[in-house]
Amino acid sequence: MAEYNNLDTLSAFKKLQALKGAVKLGQVLNEERVRNSTVAMAGGLKYNYACKQVNESILKVFQELSREAQVIEKYKELLDGEVINTGENRKVLHHLTRGQLGNDVIFNGKNLGKFYQEQLERIADFAAKVHSGNIKAQDGKPFTTVVQIGIGGSDLGPRAIYMALENWAKKHNTLKLKAHFISNVDPDDGAGVISNLDIAHTLFVLVSKSGTTQETLANELFVKNFIKEKGLDPSKQMVAVTSESSPLANNPGYLDSFYIDDFIGGRFSSSSAVGGTILSLAFGADVFKDFLAGAHEADKLALEEDVTKNPALLDALIGIYERNIQGYPVTAILPYSQALSRFPAHLQQADMESNGKQVNRRGEKLSYETGPVIFGEPGTNGQHSFYQLLHQGTDIIPLQFIGFKDSQLSKDIEVDGSTSQKKLCANLSAQMVAFALGSHNENPNKNFPGERPSSLIYGETLCPRTMGSLLSHYENKIMFQGFLWNLNSFDQEGVQLGKLLTKEVLAGKTTGALKAFGEIFGL
């Protein structure tokens, strides 16, 4: 079994501390460095770290740190079904939803790899019936639309992936149903989405692992009332994605139910039935399988011991160096792809909910910083928004760019000698160099200090396989950082207090400040 120790007890970490500020990008960045700083990712993507503040010595210490923290061993134990989520006494099995890399994982006599596989097959079968018209709307016509009702992990990942692939699917004639999402308990969210729909031909996917999520159940009833008002039977146009022990399982209120279990954390559930149902319905099960194949390939690559050949691990180690050695508290994710406009919001959850913690796996208070704030918007939009601060603000914010050589729809025009896609990529290239090298100007207001590190993930085009690779890259990066910080990245105790106090407010059982705030809203 791997040993779990705090980051600051590791001798390689102490070596890393001695390397603070060792690299000045202005001194090292050149053409050759860009060419020599590429690591192959799954699905044909590449990771380039030429504009990160690392050099050979730092990479060597990264390798030592990775070995000393036994991160690959820990990953292997996770794949083999060890109880990595110790706080909740749970295995961590989202990798298994896209293929098996370790031993068979058996729990209560059930082979879980097979279980997840079966669910995906059941979903594929159901989706095929919807697409062929075997499963129809109540008026006998085909379904045209699918709406996911879920929040947090049941919303952000599937929504981001749907948006990432919608145009690709249009272009490849595989957009079967248009998808929408209802998440917020704000009644204007559900009402707003529904008012634009052809309800009679809309299939709803209700997603709640426990079957007790407050927001999701409220939105379910909201939708059901609306369907009933139209004289229709909600049970004939709604499916559930839940755990086998939830009240939603095997419930005659749904056309069908698809299952996950406690070993699939919400924020890592995009490759399970949680993402699989809506994405298979929207794009067809084959598209979802390509997505899973990309993710599985990335999971495999993450087993590589050599940090310079393991992009998720290298990305994780650079993040640790930036957070704990260089002292940068925030990271921005900047996709130069409108299709990825909500991907930063998904990564915000995946990262901040996993590693935004101050105690280690044994519940001991840590004396070093853990997860940074993650935010981002697509470029070039961000350039016209917050890049001013990134270039000339008083704090340094490490950046991660994502870009593709080709657009998804291939509808483009040339203006002033270049296509929009070329302009997009030219902007991305220019920004990386501008952040790294800056530009000296006698007028301090026009001076760019540079030395603002960034990395780049790039590929030919954003398709299901590259999207799977991209998702898995970040999931594994977050996992590796959790191992390095010695955190349990798979629980989320920090969300409990708010839930508890909310119940008190709604029950009218409050005193003090909470009572006064409740009164503000007439509660």
Place this chain on the structure above:
Amino acid sequence: MAEYNNLDTLSAFKKLQALKGAVKLGQVLNEERVRNSTVAMAGGLKYNYACKQVNESILKVFQELSREAQVIEKYKELLDGEVINTGENRKVLHHLTRGQLGNDVIFNGKNLGKFYQEQLERIADFAAKVHSGNIKAQDGKPFTTVVQIGIGGSDLGPRAIYMALENWAKKHNTLKLKAHFISNVDPDDGAGVISNLDIAHTLFVLVSKSGTTQETLANELFVKNFIKEKGLDPSKQMVAVTSESSPLANNPGYLDSFYIDDFIGGRFSSSSAVGGTILSLAFGADVFKDFLAGAHEADKLALEEDVTKNPALLDALIGIYERNIQGYPVTAILPYSQALSRFPAHLQQADMESNGKQVNRRGEKLSYETGPVIFGEPGTNGQHSFYQLLHQGTDIIPLQFIGFKDSQLSKDIEVDGSTSQKKLCANLSAQMVAFALGSHNENPNKNFPGERPSSLIYGETLCPRTMGSLLSHYENKIMFQGFLWNLNSFDQEGVQLGKLLTKEVLAGKTTGALKAFGEIFGL
């Protein structure tokens, strides 16, 4: 004339430094404090700072700091048309687009207040003609849709405000045209938006102050080609919003043109023709006037000398205390209103582009931190995403909540004894107290340290007037913080280097790292 000095030279700032960590929320927060910490805002909104780490002594020093930095005098000089944007030698006149609070502002013999007013009247007239059918689509049928083509300030603010008021307008039968937005130079953005439209009945609003914005001109041509492919004449369904000296002004390629000038910064242009055209077309000019009235009322309130009666100034001072005394580098904006889902993205630009700077108004390097990173997502969604880090992460992130007693659409249901709207407000109240007070638990993993400060902006419902008040509140907060940090909040030199290098890439004139990055994308 007011004097401009660095924050750390002010004697009140030194007093403030002595008050670091003076308030422990766990010791002071109670029912009475919540009741006594409310400041009236414009439009019936209120600002509550009970959960901020301030007390009487700190408020007293805030008042001294405000006087010593002469922030109200500076605001008055701005209103009177002084050249506040010294770097670009420009007046700063966005307040004047919603009413006059100072002397007449005359430039080159032109009364600018009257000029802005005239433009709004021309827009109102144009919108009325579109709504009445006097101005029609090319097939003689009415326009049903309006699309804004713009980026940065020509996109984020108008888009956030449209989204904020779309459901309100539906409810009040004043949604005249449905609006969409094209901003990114990524060709998939424009192509994706257009593919869902009834082009023949869509009016386009092209927004570029200079008439030379790369992304906007590329998207304009993209749209024009698409219109031509349908056998239609683009000049009959496109208007321009620009400056009078731009190539788009008085151009036969547009149905009409509406004007702004160099004294309206992009990120502060929502209340000018930039926001006014699309919002008047979408909702009617009367709705836009209500929005302006709310903003004007807030501008007036911001003249108040007493910091405890001036919510924008108080908010600004608390932000300075959090950034420069407490040392918090990030602020989150958390609207408990799905309608405000893109408002944090607008504030991200407004704030980070204005105050993300490291030199003062005279171009001297500052030795203190300026603008923080701003991010946010609507609640309750955020609770299921990044709140884990906010509650239990190693950094403290100050928060600003926004909430409303009533929903916009009034379509709601009761589940378990409460409506969704009540659940939404109960969650908000619970979070504020959870962040402030935390909760002790023997299990460190379930322990909540608390002492995480937040403020609350609240009101009855989100309507045009409250939206105007809200927007102006933040604009004025940002302005006051710029005065306190001694920044020029109204230029954005930090965006220039990227533009310059992009041109080099597109011209094929690159060497070194930039050449290598360009080659990655086939440039």
